[in-house]
Amino acid sequence: MTPAAGCPAGRTTPAGPGRRGVLTTAAVAGLGLGGCSLTTGSSTESAGSADTVTSGATAAGAATTEGVQPFRATRQPGIRGRVQPFAAFVAYDLAKGASATDVRRILRIWSDDIERLMSGRPPLTDPEPELARHTAGLTVTVGVGPRIVELVRGADAVPAWLGPLPAYPQIDKLEDRWSGGDLLLQICADSPTTLAHAQRRLTLGVRSMAETRWVQRGFREPLDTGEHLIGMRNLFGQVDGTIQPADDEPVFIGAGGPDWLRDGSSIVIRRIRMDLDKWEQVDRLGRENAMGRRLTDGAPLTGGAENDIPDVDAKDALGFPVIDPGAHVRRARATTNTERFLRRPYSYDDGTGEQVDAGLIFVAYCADPLAQFDPVQKRLAAKDLMNIWTTPIGSAVFAILPGPGDGESLGQALLA
Template identity: 50%
Template structure:
């Protein structure tokens, strides 16, 4: 590979001297690091900005991490000619970027280092699509579940939000931090990749709700009440055995779900709660009094009808099989509306699970068949990625897969 990535790769390979004047830029980064190391201690006003999440570990950050307030998802396609050696170079570059940026330090080729000093719990999670395995000549190591999801009747998928060879999930409690991280990492990958699509999402701002509060989507629905714990229910999420590159890893499903908020607004509160099977005020099931009460799916009203309708979302999204659960980590989106409309909003529905075929797909089939919310929600994008295990000191991301 050659071109714009030359300077960056040369720095990482210890060749700064060969780049002449570029060595001065490296010195500038060192001076910047020294200057920022003596900044004042954290105070109440900037505690959110200074908080950081360690990048290195058995698992990649950004999966079990308590969700940050903002997220961007960047799907990239590999350009022609990228092979395993090129992927190794890219992963080395990205590993260094992630390690620096999440610690509040600028990247080696950072042209806006001032924007890097507010980590704000920044995490960068990298996922591999099927194209990575083909480019690296490793199709025999691709998990059988790493493929597009089967078609569902409710899907109206658009190419603009579907598929990809590589995924960058970039999350933080500050949008400037996210924007800067994406710009640096995409610039560093431009000789290897092209951008396929970008999705941006948000939750409540830092401190707006108590820690542990279940997020609400833009329909007002609590989203993620029955989430498994990344620690207590880790066997549902993490690969704990198998190929070494996947130990500590997981799978990521990204579904872009458009919401018809204009017609949803026309439904009265009773009708909305009937469709959900939960009260909007506190998320409690119609048969309970608090959010985390187990719904009584056998309860009937005075006329003998189910209190929670057979097509209510809460019923369709449940399974009697405890293995058919997955970690939800969704974000709202609210894009500028088309002329003559009031909204173009929805959910970037992100899930993590060991195996999407045995965990995600069965629940989606239940929803596909008879979920009342299908009247107001439409999946318009879909992608599946393998999230390799994390990287330790002296390693680069994906090393156990790419160096075989």
């Protein structure tokens, strides 16, 4: 019997028994998963047991778990801290007619599978357990869209910020194929193989209840030291991600937000096309002027080093501002303490080299996108020299769930 014949069948009937409950002895034997506790239908019961750990790892050999991040923590991984070089952002639509029970099942299945994958153990029914053993710093971060909250807790429970952002008509050319969604997985890893494996397993694990809406794959160059936790060079050659909120600034949701989102966050994903052909026609001075920072090292045009704050009041010998009134850093910098958010961008390139289809998957984490992100985006939409070369073509907002405690699934508080 092939693994596929016995195992995933349980996933095609949302109302049917849990997928672990439908595994037959023959299927278990065929998968080398003997010894697992598979008959309960509950993902959390089998999730972290020593038996399941050993059986998966024994069949596949020892896991290589360098860079393993904790799955069970107050906050989900993949937000603050080191940023891995490869990412996939995958948005899903709930299947037609899906219920709150389906949401519960999806979050239980994902909790179980993510915990396994992040610790180097194959999910149950994984036909390629060897691929799960190399964790490569894998993090999976789970978000929900407004429809999920409405289904589970009612329309009144949907936070005002959880939905499409206000329109930015001066710049937006949004396409449906890169926008919206009911569920989100942000999957990041040091290895594209680990990432691809996790994406496939997590998508197939819920395929009867949710279908993929869009996938955005991103990359950034590997970082050499721990010093630049966030920084990278984007495809315009600029050092990107330098200025970030301080540790005590609101990236996570605190007492002011809904209880079920305490220690969660929000993610704004904007797919921004970058016109490399047009950019390359501009001389270096013009390119640096548009940003307000040097291309060589990312330092402000007013001097200093990358991590220094641009002096927007500085004037040159003729009395003109050193940082152009339309420069990106001048327009984007926070004008109040409430306008700060964490940026975690990735580049994308789906072009041929000659035909350009490249840009930035702009990713912002904050406690409230309407209060923190929107004022900055409004200023940039009204005036930003970078708008000459950049066009937002996708936009989505999700609520990032708090991390699961011991014995919990993701979304425990949402579903309570």
